[in-house]
Amino acid sequence: MKNRSYSESEKSAAVNRFLVNSESVADIAADTGISRSTLYAWIKSAQIEPVTLDFTLKNFRMLETKAKRLEGIVEILQIANCTANAPLNERLQALEELHGQYNVHMLCDALKVPRGTFYNYIFRNKRDNTWHAKRRGELRIRIQQIYDESKQIFGAGKITAVMKEEGYKVSQEMVRELMRDMGLLSIRQDAKKVYAKERRSLKNHLNQQFEVTRPNEVWVSDVTYFLCKDIKYYICAIIDLYARRIVGYRIGKRNSTQLVKSTFKQAYESRKPVGQLLFHTDRGSNYRSYAMCSYLRELGVIQSFSKAGVPYDNSVMESFFSSLKREELYRTKYRSEAEFRAAVDAYMVFYNERRPHAKNGYKTPVKLESIYFGEQKEPETMS
Template identity: 60%
Template sequence: MNHKYTESEKQTIIDRYSSGESVSKISTDAEIPRSTLYAWIKQYQEEQESGKKAITAQSYRLLENKIKRLEGIIEILQAVECTVNDPLEIKLCQLETLCGQYSVHMLCEALNVPRGTFYNHIIRNKRDHTWYAKRREEFRIKIQQVYDDSNQIFGAAKIAAIIKNEGCRISVEMVRELMQDMGLVSIRQEAKDMYDKEKRRHKNYLNQQFNTRKPNQVWVSDITYFRYNNKNYYICAILNLYARTIVGYKVGKANSTQLVKSTFKASFESRNPDEDLIFHTDR
């Protein structure tokens, strides 16, 4: 008489195989033909394979961010001297001591405090809170040092990462807020913003055609700037596309048409190019 096995019985037999028992032993003990047992095992393995979820780069990043968030919450819970069940005022005072070292979202999530309530607490107390002011001043010094060491290139994210590597907890949001308050801007970002504004205003006649047949056929120029003693200085340079050499440059205190004109005039008088010269200045 053929016995019809339930799914539960099949799973029990497959579990015996998965735990290391041989097919022959299971077949003998359970009085099941080997062919049937192999069919069950194959079906189980196929179901397992089809049920596996592919890990994409996006899901990996989400999982990585989740782990970092949970690690941060654990650090916060270990640092504070209260629990989630303590009164709100106690939790607010404890979170305030960690403000700037972790994001507000993470702080509030750790002790189950509404973000709006925490912001109101900080705004209400920070004017008279000497510890808070002292902490921000320490951050200002560190930010200024890293900013100057990078020749004013690094932005908020990079500066925050460097300060964290030095053992000090600070969020990117806090660095960005203090940099704005201090008037610090990454030169690369500001130069890009200036370029994008100019690009929208003028038509590009050169249109990326940088190959020339003879010297002084096409000159191109651009302006960039640098800071010295808390002041901006602008430098205009003119390049001969044929030889890829600088034919002239000037430094000025303002990014003006006059700076470009004077640089071009001096270069033209020193080189005396042909009349068919094309001069391209930042589009």
């Protein structure tokens, strides 16, 4: 059968896909119908006869990209714990360990593994507690920390740079993928537009109406901090407005989305509220984060936010934190973090079960709820 002839434009396009776009010969062959042997011949000719090409910026970028790709493949082959001729399962395990440190195309080309096979192995193979899953979990924690510390400013590039400086072996591609999964976006782009949209969407549904008719109708929350042994600890608490009962609290070393979300999750799973729940807070970035807002939407919880610069909109929380500090934290010099945490735990029990509240007719929060539930249903408790 007579071989088909190809135009110079077809040859150039195919070679550029390999040298510039780093596509594999197999993919190009499958897409164009050109045999692999023909493609290899064209690529070899382009590589060994550079004098036939005009030296342009495009050609320079093409050669630069090709050199970096080849350097990466060599590096992968040097550190992989198997060769490209090893059994497929060994090669897949080696790629799993290197995933996130190198471009997936480069990894698969180095150990001769089809990308579809690799993705299937990584993302569809439902194995429990794999090394890969554990590592992704560790990376997620540090990414969230850096994102929060930058006040949601850093994107994938800057977070990758910080992590590499700290010794993490991670690529920008992996960081971007994990940030996308976590719902983390840099606020640098279109900040003014986002700010204007945010001001329209952050509605104050509570409007200082602190009297409610039932438990689990309105929860309010805030975060405060306390210095113990010169270390700043953040305390997040949630109060049910009906009896002013603390339904959830947590202590952390960072005022992060993770802190407020885990506190809400603790309260929600403990109380199991029935009916519409309103959750009111200030406009802190942790409460406004994508992760927090999407989590509450999934539960059907309505978010309410204080007006900017109006502390009275969340005065119940302000009053509680004032009591916590005046009645406990400011009165004691804690010798350790454990002693400080134990004191906060004890105060929460005291506040709910033993401290009469004027708003409750000097009944404790637990007592007032028990009266309500005694008439309605069995009481709900905070774990």
